[in-house]
Amino acid sequence: MASAQATAEQVERIIAARSKAKLVRSLIYAVVLLLVAWSVNTTIIEDTDWARMGSVANVLESVAEFIGIDWGLFPHLLEPALETIMVATLGTLLGVVLCVPAIWFGALNITPFMPITYPFARLMMTLSRSIHEIVWALFFVAAVGLGALAGVLAIAVRSIGFIAKMTAEAIEDLDPKPVEAIRAVGGSEFQVFVYAILPQVLPVMVGVIIFEWEINIRRSSVLGLVGAGGLGLVFFRQLNTFNHPGVTTVIIAILILILFGELVSYFVRKAVI
Amino acid sequence: MSVKAATPARSGAKSKQPLREWKRFRFPQSLYRWGGVLLGLVFLSYSVVYLNIPLERFFNMFGRVGTLVTERYYPPEIDYITEPDYLASVVDTIQMSYLGALFGMIMAVPLGWFGAYNMSPSKRFVYPLARFVAMSARSVHETIWAILFVTILGFGMMAGVLALTMFCVGFAGKLFAEEIEAIEMGPVEAIRATGANEFMVMVYGVFPQVRVAFTGIGIYTWDVAFRAATVVGFFGAGGMGWYLKRNILQIETYRVSAILVSIVVLVLIAEGVSAWARARVAKAK
Structure with a gap:
């Protein structure tokens, strides 16, 4: 009898817990829905100039302007495409060079002086990742003037964060036994780095760098918008002269370029790793 | 017996051959590898020339960025x-x-x-x-x-x-x-x-x-x-x-x-x- 009562109590408690969980869940759903409704209201309904947009037909008409390919533009796209790839490559390499201190300071097990150098490296990585490449490019255009150098620097600085973070994480969980072995045979700190740490980290680092290179092609294709050359400049020029099929052509060229980058990175990855 | 007889003969044959250092990559692979590296370097240096990157400006830049940040951007207007x-x-x-x-x-x-x-x-x-x-x-x-x-x-x-x-x-x-x-x-x-x-x-x-x-x-x-x-x-x-x-x-x-x-x-x-x-x-x- 007593045990039956206990069971009944338990059942009741479980039911109460379930209904409470249900209540919490439906509250969360309600909050999410309210947030969506609020955001839709402020961003889409209130902030749009419906009169300028006109009817659906008008919008479709302006979309239709972009359909088509400007074949005459293709010969003029080769040089900017080459420039875009070059900016991406140089930027990635410079980024690798610049991220060496960030990696060294940012890996907890090799950082020279934890309380100062580690937060410094973290700050470097966060700054690099959180500021958009367009803003970096504007900053460097102000510092070194218009041209490809500003784009290269912007891409280099923007790449630091990702490469340094992934590599520092790889260093943090490397196998300590080879390090001990090299130390035990009397290797110097430098030899420990070259023969024990580098061989373990290199595959990760090469993979990360190739991945970043792919992303950097995408980034360098827009840096022309702020005066750093490449396909972005052609894109902007087509848009400002209202040559809308030309805009589509440039976008297709960017797609082809990125496909090419993916192919190259596939083969390089196969050859190196 | 036969083992003893064979050993000096083999070592004799070995000593005639020059000792070869061990390499990770033998001839054709090593050629491809170094060729790849060389191509990469040529591409890089060519792109520096092609993009007209003024290297002297690159090395002078650091001071300029420093003054830019400290003088023009420093006290952010909170x-x-x-x-x-x-x-x-x-x-x-x-x-x-x-x-x-x-x-x-x-x-x-x-x-x-x-x-x-x-x-x-x-x-x-x-x-x-x-x-x-x-x-x-x-x-x-x-x-x-x-x-x-x-x-x-x-x-x-x-x-x-x-x-x-x-x-x-x-x-x-x-x-x-x-x-x-x-x-x-x-x-x-x-x-x-x-x-x-x-x-x-x-x-x-x-x-x-x-x-x-x-x-x-x-x-x-x-x-x-x-x-x-x-x-x-x-x-x-x-x-x-x-x-x-x-x-x-x-x-x-x-x-x-x-x-x-x-x-x-x-x-x-x-x-x-x-x-x-x-x-x-x-x-x-």
Whole structure:
């Protein structure tokens, strides 16, 4: 009898817990829905100039302007495409060079002086990742003037964060036994780095760098918008002269370029790793 | 006996041959490898020449950047970023990234389904098409999407939301497809064996397996979309980017640096929130 009562109590408690969980869940759903409704209201309904947009037909008409390919533009796209790839490559390499201190300071097990150098490296990585490449490019255009150098620097600085973070994480969980072995045979700190740490980290680092290179092609294709050359400049020029099929052509060229980058990175990855 | 006789003979034969140092790569491979490295170096140096990069300016740059930061950007005008106008634009940016990530994810779920090789309804037509759509949405930079939508729809946050949606479709679609490709096929076969159609297989066989991973990816997508949302306003698509552009054009450098500080702080907060939420979701598994 007593045990039956206990069971009944338990059942009741479980039911109460379930209904409470249900209540919490439906509250969360309600909050999410309210947030969506609020955001839709402020961003889409209130902030749009419906009169300028006109009817659906008008919008479709302006979309239709972009359909088509400007074949005459293709010969003029080769040089900017080459420039875009070059900016991406140089930027990635410079980024690798610049991220060496960030990696060294940012890996907890090799950082020279934890309380100062580690937060410094973290700050470097966060700054690099959180500021958009367009803003970096504007900053460097102000510092070194218009041209490809500003784009290269912007891409280099923007790449630091990702490469340094992934590599520092790889260093943090490397196998300590080879390090001990090299130390035990009397290797110097430098030899420990070259023969024990580098061989373990290199595959990760090469993979990360190739991945970043792919992303950097995408980034360098827009840096022309702020005066750093490449396909972005052609894109902007087509848009400002209202040559809308030309805009589509440039976008297709960017797609082809990125496909090419993916192919190259596939083969390089196969050859190196 | 025979062993003893053979040993000196073999060592004699060996001593006639010159000792060879061990190398990791023998002749043809080593040629390809060094050839590859050489080609890379030639390409790099050629691109420095081709892009007209003034190297002397590069090395003088560091001092210039230092003075630029300390003299022109240094005391950030904190008062500016606490003005209600600016704070309202921050809220707008958060809303834009939220909606963009949400719409993008809703559209990315079918894209992930069609683009996953094991679950795609038609491996010959739908699979490559879905992959191509995801790739092109991802390859076109978010600023280009923003410019296109501003051109078509006019200034305002709707263009920004749509640009972020396109960006998130590509980003989440790829990750969703990869996640679906990694599921266990047992439950899928079980549901199929009961005679369910493709849609029911998706709902009852696949979705329970990827629910948690999708939530994590969704939160991460929002994090990335927020970072992109800080600049789409640069091209007229609403949010903080517009304030950034205005102050850059007016050379209000102290305000620009204040805005940059606010962006870094907000991105840090967003990263913290997304890391916390992802940890919570992973625990709920």
